[in-house]
Amino acid sequence: MTSSHPGQPADxxxxxxxxxxxxxxxxxxxxxxxxxxxxxxxxxxxxxTWLMALLLALFLGGWIYLIITK
Incomplete structure (x- = not known):
């Protein structure tokens, strides 16, 4: 095998x-x-995982609440 860069090992x-x-x-x-x-x-x-799902649900719920109340 040959190397594409001089000084570098072949494999x-x-x-x-x-x-x-x-x-x-x-x-x-x-x-x-x-x-x-x-x-x-x-x-x-x-x-x-359950905590990450809860945080995602709270985030999405808050976002939807903000959209609806504006």
């Missing part, structure tokens, strides 16, 4: 094990989505 992800083909864009995206879903399942949210 930025490091050497691959023998016989492993380079991953395509779809495979990398699929792995990233799996990692994100797994991280979301650990439940480290700072604000509970």
């Amino acid at each position: 930025p992800h490091g050497p691959r094990p023998q016989g492993e083909a380079p991953k395509g864009r779809a495979d990398r995206r699929r792995e990233r989505i799996r990692r994100d879903v797994q991280a979301a399942r650990t439940g480290r949210q700072l604000v509970p």
